[in-house]
Amino acid sequence: MKIDIKLRENLWKAIQAHYERNDYTEAVRDAVFHMSEVLREKGSIEDKDGSKLVEVALLGSNPAILVNKNETTTEKDFQQGIGFAFKGIMQSVRNPLSHESFQYTQDEAEVLILYINFLLNQVDKSGGSTKIDNIIELLFDEDFTDTKEYAELLLKEVPSKKRYDLLLELYQKRAQLPQNKLHHFLTALFASLTKAAKSDFVRVVSTSLMRCKDDNDLRMYCHYFMNDTYAEIDKLAQLRIEDLMLKSVNAGKYENVYYFENDTHEEKCTAGSLSTWISKKLDLLGNKEAIINILFKKLDRGYSEQEFVFKYFLTAITKKPSEYNNFELYVIKSHLKKGNSLFSNWLEGDIDIIADEEYIKTFGAEYEECKRIIEEAKKQELPF
Numbered sequence: 378m379k380i381d382i383k384l385r386e387n388l389w390k391a392i393q394a395h396y397e398r399n400d401y402t403e404a405v406r407d408a409v410f411h412m413s414e415v416l417r418e419k420g421s422i423e424d425k426d427g428s429k430l431v432e433v434a435l436l437g438s439n440p441a442i443l444v445n446k447n448e449t450t451t452e453k454d455f456q457q458g459i460g461f462a463f464k465g466i467m468q469s470v471r472n473p474l475s476h477e478s479f480q481y482t483q484d485e486a487e488v489l490i491l492y493i494n495f496l497l498n499q500v501d502k503s504g505g506s507t508k509i510d511n512i513i514e515l516l517f518d519e520d521f522t523d524t525k526e527y528a529e530l531l532l533k534e535v536p537s538k539k540r541y542d543l544l545l546e547l548y549q550k551r552a553q554l555p556q557n558k559l560h561h562f563l564t565a566l567f568a569s570l571t572k573a574a575k576s577d578f579v580r581v582v583s584t585s586l587m588r589c590k591d592d593n594d595l596r597m598y599c600h601y602f603m604n605d606t607y608a609e610i611d612k613l614a615q616l617r618i619e620d621l622m623l624k625s626v627n628a629g630k631y632e633n634v635y636y637f638e639n640d641t642h643e644e645k646c647t648a649g650s651l652s653t654w655i656s657k658k659l660d661l662l663g664n665k666e667a668i669i670n671i672l673f674k675k676l677d678r679g680y681s682e683q684e685f686v687f688k689y690f691l692t693a694i695t696k697k698p699s700e701y702n703n704f705e706l707y708v709i710k711s712h713l714k715k716g717n718s719l720f721s722n723w724l725e726g727d728i729d730i731i732a733d734e735e736y737i738k739t740f741g742a743e744y745e746e747c748k749r750i751i752e753e754a755k756k757q758e759l760p761f
Contacts (some may be wrong), residue, residue, distance in 0.1 A: 380487055385493050387411070392490060401486035402479065408490045409471045415497055416442065416463070417652045421509060421536035435460030444500050452598075462496055508540055513546065521558045528561035532569060540566060541574040545581060548602060552593035559601060567605045579609045586614040591621060591651045599654040607661045613745050619664045625652035625673050631684035648686065653689045669693055677708045691727055698739035706739070713743035716750025 381389050391411035395403035420434040420441030435440050444459050445452045544566050590594045601639050629649025631643055659665045675682040692730050712720045724730040724744055
């Protein structure tokens with residue numbers, strides 16, 4: 378029998394040396410060992426062997442490897458059947474080989490090896506999923522629970538040896554990750570890695586960002602992975618990101634868009650959307666001061682650019698009055714004097730100027746002038 382053409386490639390490689398030397402008993406031992414390794418790897422099981430390994434991998438109420446959904450009676454029966462078949466191999470083949478002087482003929486060995494091949498194929502053909510597969514599916518669920526407690530409990534379901542691989546897979550799929558739902562889990566996952574694994578992950582991230590551009594991959598890096606990795610990535614990657622962000626800030630606009638086809642209006646960011654993903658992360662960037670300088674230049678330009686700054690970068694432009702430089706003071710005061718409600722609304726809502734003596738001392742006169750102009754404009758709009 379040409380058994381090599383009937384077997385899975387990795388199973389054949391596992392038994393080939395002994396089989397070709399006509400040592401069929403050792404070939405069977407190799408097949409059983411390979412079977413155990415497949416179950417251990419696929420189920421992320423680190424500390425079990427023999428029948429105990431099969432029980433954790435395929436049997437019980439919460440098997441590590443699912444050969445189907447394991448929901449209906451038929452599915453549960455099939456799951457159990459496959460599990461008991463694997464357990465039978467462990468008890469009737471592995472154990473005797475381990476404890477007794479036992480020899481298999483070629484025919485006996487081939488029957489057993491082909492049966493092991495059959496069982497491993499059943500796991501694959503059934504579209505079997507692991508706990509890791511299920512966790513990944515859960516992470517992409519639109520109703521995923523993004524709390525610290527939930528993240529910590531879910532992380533306990535991920536074997537320590539699989540955590541790096543899981544983080545890497547999520548990073549590689551970052552453009553498809555749901556927004557604003559995975560912060561707690563990804564932070565906990567990265568924190569759980571060994572120092573060496575963290576370094577490996579940062580190297581992967583750094584390499585991927587060397588040619589980054591304004592796309593969803595970069596946006597989702599900023600959204601989920603930037604806080605933990607940015608300080609350690611290659612300087613060339615940092616400079617590329619910072620240049621992209623500076624250009625994006627400079628282009629940024631927030632406008633009222635009219636749609637002729639359905640006669641509707643929408644206020645939206647029409648340019649510079651990339652930079653909005655780092656609006657709360659400027660402290661990480663080496664060109665933070667250059668970006669803030671651009672923001673104040675935008676505040677001295679047209680309405681759509683001012684709206685962009687107030688919509689996305691309030692934290693960056695809000696300081697103690699004593700920390701503003703002369704140009705920044707000029708921009709704020711001059712637009713207050715012009716009656717620009719964006720500036721007065723900022724002082725009222727985000728700063729609460731009435732309760733801040735330092736702000737009153739610095740901007741109080743201009744603020745009052747702004748309010749006077751706005752009130753006068755309202756009076757002129759009243760019908761007579």
